[in-house]
Amino acid sequence: GEDVEQSLFLSVREGDSSVINCTYTDSSSTYLYWYKQEPGAGLQLLTYIFSNMDMKQDQRLTVLLNKKDKHLSLRIADTQTGDSAIYFCAEKKGFQKLVFGTGTRLLVSP
């Protein structure tokens, strides 16, 4: 497809794990990213993974990359109410351009 695709909405309870999925477009993309956007704020980089890796873990965050299926996921362990935000995946196309998905709104309830 032409677009980076994400599900629009995810709701979890505090303490559960959250998994946000993304399908990107270009198998030659070198870097894949996860950004977080809190209300009224810009995008903040959470983590990124180089295309020759399958997995990257950073504290409560785990990124899985399936290049064959062009599928990227972000797992947040022990999700907290402060994790409520919009999460964007992005792929690096060419030398400089980042193309973003539509974002997944994560709602964490107590």
Next chain:
Amino acid sequence: DAGVIQSPRHEVTEMGQEVTLRCKPISGHDYLFWYRQTMMRGLELLIYFNNNVPIDDSGMPEDRFSAKMPNASFSTLKIQPSEPRDSAVYFCAIKDSGANVLTFGAGSRLTVL
């Protein structure tokens, strides 16, 4: 957000008015990007600069939109005349040549009535 200052944070204007959005990286960077965020289309890349020179403006919607970068620490995005469909949040982002990540400003929310 501290690396990029955008102004105004919020702007409400009437259709037909000129709008100028500003971006000031705290320090000069090799690349500067303008993105637009809407509910319908998500984040779209409008234009980006390298060393103050526009490299790719294929995302600029139409001639009503223009962007300039007179120096490494300042860029503007202008819409003239503005239309209600231009209502969106406009983000500026920066990166250095050797870096693989973008640093975003807090955005300018534009409402055109």
